[in-house]
Structures are given as structure tokens and as C-alpha cells.
Amino acid sequence: MELFADYHTHTRHSHGKGTVLDNVARAAQIGLEEIAITDHGPRHMLGIGIRSLAVLDKTRSEIEAAAAVYPHVKVKLGVEANVTSIRGDIDVAPEYIEKLDLLLVGLHLMVKPEQWLDGLNRAAAHFLRGLTPGLKRKARLLNTEALVNAVNRHPIQIVTHPGHRFDIDTRALARACAARGAAFEINTSHQHMTVSLIKTAANEGVKFAISSDAHQPSRVGDFAYGVWLAGQAGLTPEMIVNAR
Ligand SMILES: [Zn+2]
Numbered sequence: 001m002e003l004f005a006d007y008h009t010h011t012r013h014s015h016g017k018g019t020v021l022d023n024v025a026r027a028a029q030i031g032l033e034e035i036a037i038t039d040h041g042p043r044h045m046l047g048i049g050i051r052s053l054a055v056l057d058k059t060r061s062e063i064e065a066a067a068a069v070y071p072h073v074k075v076k077l078g079v080e081a082n083v084t085s086i087r088g089d090i091d092v093a094p095e096y097i098e099k100l101d102l103l104l105v106g107l108h109l110m111v112k113p114e115q116w117l118d119g120l121n122r123a124a125a126h127f128l129r130g131l132t133p134g135l136k137r138k139a140r141l142l143n144t145e146a147l148v149n150a151v152n153r154h155p156i157q158i159v160t161h162p163g164h165r166f167d168i169d170t171r172a173l174a175r176a177c178a179a180r181g182a183a184f185e186i187n188t189s190h191q192h193m194t195v196s197l198i199k200t201a202a203n204e205g206v207k208f209a210i211s212s213d214a215h216q217p218s219r220v221g222d223f224a225y226g227v228w229l230a231g232q233a234g235l236t237p238e239m240i241v242n243a244r
């Protein structure tokens with residue numbers, strides 16, 4: 001199987017180490033046809049997210065400059081948005097979603113919620129989930145509900161690292177993603193996915209994306225683990241949006 005695109009990479013605009021040009025240069029060097037620049041949404045705290053949505057306009061001009069240097073690489077503008085409420089709100093406004101080539105969404109720690117209660121539920125559910133089976137079930141329900149609502153409300157192409165740190169109902173999320181044409185990510189940075197979870201998701205008809213989630217240019221296009229895992233789960237290139 002050949003992977004031709006890396007749809008999940010970070011730059012210094014969030015907490016990556018390289019510039020847009022650095023990531024694109026690496027993509028060109030290893031023969032990728034496409035790369036997406038997908039920094040974290042602005043509600044990610046501690047300087048992890050982009051400072052404001054206006055950064056996306058700057059990123060777009062940097063993408064155009066990089067594409068001029070490496071005309072054989074198609075460079076896309078995306079965001080790895082945060083879910084900020086159980087209702088599925090995300091931290092990218094509709095007018096900015098329109099400007100994007102690609103919208104990624106994932107659950108992360110240290111995200112400023114829309115409403116304190118939502119954040120409290122999700123944070124508490126996450127941190128305390130080891131305590132009782134009841135809380136664990138509640139965490140799973142809330143995490144799944146937040147992601148399913150986000151997938152149903154926004155034009156999301158990829159749900160990043162589903163199940164990483166936040167327990168989810170893989171089957172329910174995969175079903176929602178399949179219905180809306182959103183892909184399930186096999187993230188080679190976090191390596192949280194298992195063969196059995198991939199098979200469960202694939203049974204719902206969802207497609208997959210194998211991404212590096214590179215936070216430094218040298219990791220752009222680092223797919224080996226994902227390709228191996230996909231092979232173990234019996235995925236064919238037709239089931240993976242960036243493979244052939
Ligand atoms: Zn992430």
C-alpha cells in the first residue's frame with residue numbers, strides 16, 4: 001500500500017517545532033503528493049493552540065509561499081479543532097471553516113470549554129474514570145456524545161486519534177463518521193489504536209486516515225506503524241483515504 005498524503009501535521013503556530021515551509025520541504029523530500037497543515041484550535045490552553053483564528057490567514061499565505069517553492073506538493077490548510085461542549089461545539093467559527101481545505105476534530109486535555117459544566121463533566125469524567133465503573137461509563141458516554149454531535153454538526157474530514165486518553169464507544173462513533181463521510185484516524189504518533197478497535201470501526205463502514213501527527217518536520221510522513229496496524233486489521237487501500 002502506498003501512502004500519498006499526510007493530512008495531520010503541526011507547526012510553530014501551535015506547539016510544533018518547524019515552520020510551514022519546513023513541513024512542506026520534508027513532504028517534498030520523501031515524495032508525498034499532499035500535506036495538510038493542521039495546527040491546534042485556539043481553545044487549546046497553555047500556548048498549545050493557535051493564538052487566534054486569524055493565524056489561519058497567515059498560515060494560508062505561508063502555504064501559498066511554500067507551494068510556490070515545491071510546486072509538486074499539494075499543500076492544504078486545515079485545523080485540528082477542539083470539541084468545546086457536549087453539544088459538539090468546536091473552536092473554529094463557520095466563517096473560518098469555509099476557508100479551510102480540511103477540518104480535523106479531536107478530544108484533547110486542557111481545552112477551555114464553552115460552558116463550565118460541560119468542561120467539568122468531561123474533565124472530571126476523564127480524570128476520575130478509574131474510580132468507579134459508573135464514572136467510567138459516564139465518561140465514555142459523554143466523550144462519545146460530544147464527538148458524535150461534532151461529526152453531525154460540522155463538515156469534518158477526520159476525527160483525530162479517537163479513543164486516545166478519552167474512552168469512547170468506537171462502534172457508535174464509527175457509525176456516525178461513516179454516515180457523514182468522516183474518516184477515523186490511525187495516528188502513528190500516539191499509537192493508541194488496536195487491531196480489534198480498527199476492525200470494530202471498519203465493520204461500521206467508516207474509512208480511515210493514517211497520519212503522522214508530526215510535531216517536528218522529520219516526522220512528516222512517518223506512516224510505518226499505521227501501515228503495519230492497518231495490515232494486521234485487514235484494511236485495504238480503498239478503506240484508507242490517503243492510500244492507494
Ligand atoms: Zn490531537
Ligand SMILES: [Zn+2]
Nearest residue numbers: 008010080213
Ligand atoms: Zn495533532
